[in-house]
Amino acid sequence: MLRPFALHRPASAEEACGLLSRLGEDAVPYAGGTELLLLMKEGLLRPRHLVDVKRIPGLDAIVDGGADVTIGAVVTHRAVERSAAVRARCPVLASVARHVANIRVRNVGTVGGNLAFADPHSDLATLFLALDARVQLASPRGRRELSLDDFVRGPWETARAADELLTSVTLTPWPERTAAAYVKFGVHERPTLGVAVALRLEPAANGAASVAEARLAIGCVDPRPARVPAAEARLRGCPVADLEDSVAEVGARAAASVDPADDLYGSADYKREMVAVFTRRALRAAAARARGVEPVARYQYAVVA
Numbered sequence: 311m312l313r314p315f316a317l318h319r320p321a322s323a324e325e326a327c328g329l330l331s332r333l334g335e336d337a338v339p340y341a342g343g344t345e346l347l348l349l350m351k352e353g354l355l356r357p358r359h360l361v362d363v364k365r366i367p368g369l370d371a372i373v374d375g376g377a378d379v380t381i382g383a384v385v386t387h388r389a390v391e392r393s394a395a396v397r398a399r400c401p402v403l404a405s406v407a408r409h410v411a412n413i414r415v416r417n418v419g420t421v422g423g424n425l426a427f428a429d430p431h432s433d434l435a436t437l438f439l440a441l442d443a444r445v446q447l448a449s450p451r452g453r454r455e456l457s458l459d460d461f462v463r464g465p466w467e468t469a470r471a472a473d474e475l476l477t478s479v480t481l482t483p484w485p486e487r488t489a490a491a492y493v494k495f496g497v498h499e500r501p502t503l504g505v506a507v508a509l510r511l512e513p514a515a516n517g518a519a520s521v522a523e524a525r526l527a528i529g530c531v532d533p534r535p536a537r538v539p540a541a542e543a544r545l546r547g548c549p550v551a552d553l554e555d556s557v558a559e560v561g562a563r564a565a566a567s568v569d570p571a572d573d574l575y576g577s578a579d580y581k582r583e584m585v586a587v588f589t590r591r592a593l594r595a596a597a598a599r600a601r602g603v604e605p606v607a608r609y610q611y612a613v614v615a
């Protein structure tokens with residue numbers, strides 16, 4: 311049952327931060343409410359004031375700034391999926407957004423709510439690491455920007471101060487000649503595992519394409535998502551034609567980089583094995599795209615975006 315609360319509807323980020331600062335521990339930001347209202351119904355959170363951020367002008371915008379794309383905190387997953395700018399600049403993100411949660415959550419759940427909640431089972435946080443995400447925060451003390459890696463500190467824990475509002479997240483789209491894929495696997499509502507791979511390609515001396523730069527991010531198995539520098543190093547310089555030869559080692563390096571715990575999503579050993587398996591699959595999907603072929607990977611309980 312929901313306990314009584316006061317709903318505040320500030321007209322600006324400054325006003326929202328002022329409210330959060332003045333009301334202190336009794337107040338929390340409220341966007342789509344898909345996480346917040348659940349916790350309140352369960353009695354796990356009992357805020358007496360909700361500061362509704364959905365109507366704050368500008369927080370619902372997606373801006374293509376040329377070198378980067380900025381997504382306002384209250385943009386919904388559905389809006390991300392349908393955005394022409396996201397489809398053009400970060401097509402894998404548009405595709406991932408289509409597979410977040412269910413249509414009800416996608417319609418009201420926001421990008422800012424997803425990142426601020428810092429559930430370890432977040433597709434966005436994992437993919438955004440491979441897109442060099444920076445989050446923008448506003449507070450009565452002014453504005454600041456943090457890398458997503460610095461923002462997400464652990465499960466349900468971020469660097470956000472109680473009176474700070476997440477206003478937007480900025481992504482650096484991969485250059486045009488990039489082959490990428492995001493693979494998520496899960497049997498529960500939320501993903502058990504997410505793997506993001508991006509391979510920036512350039513022509514080698516012999517004219518054949520090779521990997522100039524690689525990004526690999528693993529999420530949902532550890533307390534926070536992380537890139538895997540050892541696996542990225544293995545891919546750098548690899549000719550596209552030889553990518554298949556690297557998948558086993560890249561999968562092994564990714565598995566060695568995680569330190570999962572036993573929980574309802576599976577045992578630590580199982581998760582580590584799944585990281586190896588799905589890193590190989592994500593890499594094969596990206597490698598297929600590098601050859602101009604759309605992957606036709608169909609795995610049970612998994613999605614290739």
Ligand SMILES: Cc1cc2nc3c(=O)[nH]c(=O)nc-3n(C[C@H](O)[C@H](O)[C@H](O)COP(=O)(O)OP(=O)(O)OC[C@H]3O[C@@H](n4cnc5c(N)ncnc54)[C@H](O)[C@@H]3O)c2cc1C
Nearest residue numbers: 339341342343344345346411419420423424426432433476
């Ligand atoms: C059934 C289910 C399935 C899901 N499956 C997936 C999935 O497959 N992949 C995935 O990535 N995610 C998944 N999610 C998570 C989903 O993406 C989030 O629930 C949603 O994006 C949260 O946004 P919201 O606007 O509803 O946040 P709210 O519930 O409104 O808020 C969540 C938290 O963030 C805080 N907050 C909200 N906005 C701000 C802000 N602008 N600044 C500071 N703090 C803020 C709130 O105070 C609260 O603590 C799932 C969720 C559910 C319920």
